[in-house]
Amino acid sequence: MTGGLERSEGWADLHQIRDLFDQGLRRLLTKEVRYTIRAGHGGLDETSSLFTGEADIAVVTPAAALRLLYRFGDLKGLVALGVIPRRGSLVVAADAALPLDTVADLAAHADRITVATSADDGVSLVGFAVHRALRMAGVGAGAVDFVYDERPSACFASGAADVVIHDPMATPDWREVVTERPVRYLPWGDRVLHGFALQDWLPRLVRAGQLPFLMEDLPALDCSDLAVLCREDLDEGLARLTARYLARGCRPSETGAVARTPLPLHPGAARAYAELAAADVSLGSR
Template identity: 65%
Template sequence: MTGEFERPEGGRRGDLHQIGDLLQQGLRRLAPEGARIRVRVGRGGLDETGRLFTGGTDIAVVTPAAALSLLYRFGDLQGLFALGVIQRRGGLVVAADARLRKDTVADLVTRGDRVTIATSADDGVNLVGFAVRRALRMAGVDAVVDFVHDEQPTTCCERFAKGEADVVIHDLMSAPEWPVVAATRPVKYLAWGPRVLHGLAGQGWPTRVVPAGRLPGLEADLPTLDCSNFAVLCREDLDDELAGLTARFLARGHHPADAAEVARAPLPLHPGASRAYADLFAAVPLRSR
């Protein structure tokens, strides 16, 4: 049995590096003697799915999982399967300088202002950038704003703090520096609005609600685009034993009810992973999205 794992470097860099290391270390403990497990560095986006399709790697970690639901629905990921998800709650939040006097993303085109947004680039790899530009087009503002781009939420937050951007759009729920940044200037959270949320939900990208108080200055629940979870993916030809070992590792340490969420993946489960989850938690109903 052999396995090669894509270890993402970009995106939520620290988390992705840690996940790559944990997968490698955990599977080496579970795998039979002589198994080859090698970790390579990627960005946690469409670079990983591309390497899966070309055979450049066997297992990849991609985030956010919601992007995969949309891409799979449109046929872009047919032929790929899931081994499970690593849970991490997140939301694609729009935060603006409160002095702009905006309430929704669509308001960014009003009053003749030309605003600058700090976010990730839609560069064909980064899935946060892909989602942001798709959502801004739906809101009708993509062509009338300026951008400063960085893959890391930390740098996007820093640019907002320094005044290089009027708005920051990223997974601010997973940005530990955001409370400090939000204290440097008056902040208002903008609603994506029903046109964006319903439009993307119809394409397979779910909405999540950021509860009041979860972010500094957030006084009411905020519906936004889901930016949760790291999906662990593979091809159908992945060795069944390796698929099962990966599923067992992902479920390890979880209560059975929580392990059911690990198996609730954005793509169909690999048969080896599906059997492993069924064996581990026979009493818990499992399904893919």
Template identity: 85%
Template sequence: MTGELERPEGWGDLHQIRGLFDQGLRRLVSKDVRYTIRAGRGGLDETAALFTGEADIAVVTPAAALRLLYRFGDLKGLFALGVIPRRGSLVVAADATLGLDAVADLATHSARITVATCADDGVSLVGFAVHRALRMAGVGGGDVDFVYDEHPAARYASGAADVVIHDPMATPDWRAVVAERQVRYLPWGDRVLHGFAAQGWLPRIARAGQLPPLIDDLPALDCSDFAVLCRADLDEGLARLTARYLARGCCPAEAAAVARTPLPLHPGAARAYAELVADEAVADVSLGSR
């Protein structure tokens, strides 16, 4: 390995993140070290590519879904290089004129409701979470109609759906979406939040004012963070360099967040974060001695 990676000022969406990895690593990694970064949908297609050897590094979101699947035993053999922090919440936004008060009301409304969200297709982790949560809330596939889209907010804005379930933080034009129609955010309910929390998927509060036109804090499902994953056989030097890339330029609290991964750290990444902590401690001592 040669050189250090400069961490960009800001991270974009999934495809931009992969592009930054590719550009930075290929520029600085020794030519005899070969690797592939998967360019898929950021879900279980990415983990499958790791298992089959199609990819050496994958970026998957949200991290909470990986934590849950790891507890189920589905991801044994995979390791993490770090996370790219991005705060997000899985929320339910409904047409306010429907008069719905909670997610459970979707099953009992007098008119049939169309929900725009991601499909539970064995790839999308958002779709996996949405349909699992709906079942916990007592909403079955026969209670509502679904329209599936990787970016479902546009279906709501166009009038093709009455409800959208997604992460508004992953929708750059969310303000424009909700400006098209009156929106009411529906609580998932304790049964859903407690059920997910019991399996390690903790809730996240969408704060009042964070989402238009949210006027009260809304307990939602956590939909944060891009996790950077690999197999155990990833070159240790590459793992170390990638971890330093993720953490470089972070303050100590941010670096700790980068290393707070849903899967165990690859040994090379663990070494890199330990070195960063040691470097920080040495710097603190040096500054204190002046």
């Protein structure tokens, strides 16, 4: 990347992204344009801010959750401007001393298990996915105790939890966490992965070695990408400029990833990506 937003392989601070986004757009605008960008918890609080008019542009993650909610009809009236690519996976890690081999095993040891993760509170899309996946695995409500925290790995490291479910690729201290307290990575199981895939939430294979002490490939739930959303009535010129900014500094092969959005593109954004694709073809033919 030579410009625009940094495509981070690790933890991405949504507020930092919002600030970079805002600063970059204002540098590109040739006249004063009033708009508000929001990046709070990166969940349904952001989509709500669009519906209420509190914000014009919002950053939401993970993209797969938005794709599912869009199919449910919950996001009618919203469209996408692009995505900020970031690799991520929803992974289950347990204290290596526990007699657990799969996520389904949690139900058989409920009396001794506390799980650290995000809450299914109507805001967190990660929490929504976690609890949905646990139910599919046969770990129903009340089967285990939960501790909720924005950084659940810290709860695991401190001993407050025996199992942690989150995206370790978004946690800069994950290597230190698992060094201090060795883990066993638990597969979600075919029932969960297939159930999510039927709703267009595809699995993501975490390769051996991509996480500390991961000795074999681990099928996980995809937790990638930050989607940039807006309402359908966003000014077309601003939408076009936003899309061009999201793709700014991308190599030609990266532009397509920015435009692969979980919701349909705003017409202004679609126009911008089409222009960029045409320019790539034109330059390549010289």
